[in-house]
Amino acid sequence: MKGAAERVWARLQPEDFLWLSALAARAAPEGIALVGGAVRDALLGHTPLDLDVVVPGGNVEALARASGRPFVFHPAYGNATLGLPDGRAADLVQARREHYPVPGGNPVPAPGTLDDDLRRRDFSVNALALHFSPRGQVTLRDVTGGLNDLEAGVLRPLHDRSFQDDPSRLVRGARLGARLGLRAHPELLAQVPAALALAPQTPRLWAELKLLLQEPRPGRAAQVLRDWDAGALLPDPTLLLALDHWRDEGQSIPEAVYAAALLHAAPDPAALARRLGLGERPGALLARALSDTFFPPGTPERTLRALLRPEAHEALTGKDVLALGVPPGRAVGEALAHLAALRRAGQLRSTDEERAALKAFLATKAQGS
Template sequence: MTAAAVWAALEPGDRDWLRALAAHTGPGARVALVGGAVRDALLGGARPDRQTPGVDLDVVLDGADVEAVARATGLPFTFHPAFHNATVTLPDGRGVDLVRARRESYPVPGRNPVPEPGTLEDDLRRRDFTLNALALTVTPDGPGALLDVSGGRTDLEARVLRPLHGRSLFEDASRLIRAARLAARLTLSASPELLAQVPDALGMAGATPRLWAELKLLLQEPRPGRAAGVLEAWGAGGLLPGRALLAALDARQDAGADLPWTAYAAAALSAGPDPAALAERLGLGDRPGALLNRALSDSFHPPDSPEVLLRALLRPDAYPPLTGRDVVARGVPPGPQVGEVLAHLAALRRGGGLRSREDERAALERYLQER
């Protein structure tokens, strides 16, 4: 595929925006679209995404003032002075990363790298995998050259994930999780070099805060169970509990269920020894834990709800309990008495005395007869 073909694979609005951006950089500067947008264009289409429409844009500026260029777009942006990067918000809500071309070093593996100004080629060589180290230069008139400094196109054609150097996963263990996400989503295989670095990543996991953010992103993949399965196949399944549950939720989605990412997060929490600690470490917030509690309860939810789908996996012997409507239909007048009956039935369920809806109906009859 040529540079022109990669350019043609982008959305027309994105092409217009990139041309306008290049016009703001001034003479001698280089603008390059890098990473996923180029990779996915070469693969023949945009990646599926749970949250964001369109293709993510990641742009490197070589020889231009990032803050000045971001301001010249006229769009809202946030400037990040530590790395001299900016995030520009497009009219459709997507965020575009404008990155100053740089080199990076890791004085303390697992921690944030130390940036230094560099060239576009330096910036490509600091990235995670060869197939993400591809760039399409952009001019005010359209596409320029397609750059490949590490053999990424060959690996892409072979659908192989290869780290850029031998210490890649030791310096940043979160790259292991990102690799599993990409492998599952794009049907890629791991190179021998990647597999050889898995023990390094596992050894550095506890010292790499970014790894937990990547695990949260894994739970937001279109099919998280596939990514968790990749980690397990690579010998890293212990980083995220509940792989079998995640795979079962994938199967529900494949069958037509519409599940939010919080259902996957709740499943992972249910499999961990300390759900609260895991939720905090992954930065999940309160929603997955609340969903898990509802799934483990006896409260009524619609048959196709995430609560019921999770309940079927976590409590395979559970059944739909009687509701207030069922009690009223049996002749109990609406009001406090209905609550008393439901509380009695709930106590029997917790004690293990009821195993089916038929048991519950029989218990209701006994209760009414004894009153």
């Protein structure tokens, strides 16, 4: 355990270790703890780290003020967000325990110990803490077996009602599994039906699905859900996996392109957009990509069109019409309208065919004038 603590310590920036140690000294007698994703990612060798700090038994607002850092206190949640010198932020939260009066509903919190706070979490790999004592001692706290699970590459819920309490943990788990290469523990797979049964009445689950689109590889996360027999939550991930491949090859694939591709694969795109809270932009992007309007290389529309209509050729533009000697004005519009009509009729299959049709149209116009 000592070696694990040193591995986390080594991943912290020097200034982070200093202000965390100073904060712990002011939080006597129980100190503070760096928890969750920061500890997990540090043990995996990943950076940068998102700093979430649990304060057992202390006054979060007073501690934030005593830190000397600029902060914002959130009274409704009893936590504070500290501004760090390099522009990052750190969250300070009161240690708590939780219970769920209604399956899939919001939890009811109460003050608790550090161990209570770790045991209320979703997965064992997220229930690790680096504890800073007021005297400067730093130790790794693992009360759920998360270190062994992390080393084994396993994603395990903390208890057998975890997904019934909060079905959104299913999607969060898929995001983590895809991002970190973790495989599902049998206990996780056993809880999938309970999460699916409660999904319609759990808004947090749909919020997690929207966050899935922000993952480094959204397609992989969607495929993990399908591998866990939870594919009913999203359409077939084939298009998203193709975008993942392009992103891995170095292409810039915006989140909006993923969202639009997801809508294209959905039986009812409008219903999915409402459920995920996507707004109107992905649908509008999809419509533009499926149109015959010209878009320059590198635009989201061009990228999405290459995915959805790989056989589509690039339509001629006003510049192409002008290059054939057509004077600017109404004649250019008439030529483009003629080509658009031929495309809709399926009579143009390549740029060369477009050019030939344009020349024929201009020749006909010239004869009639």
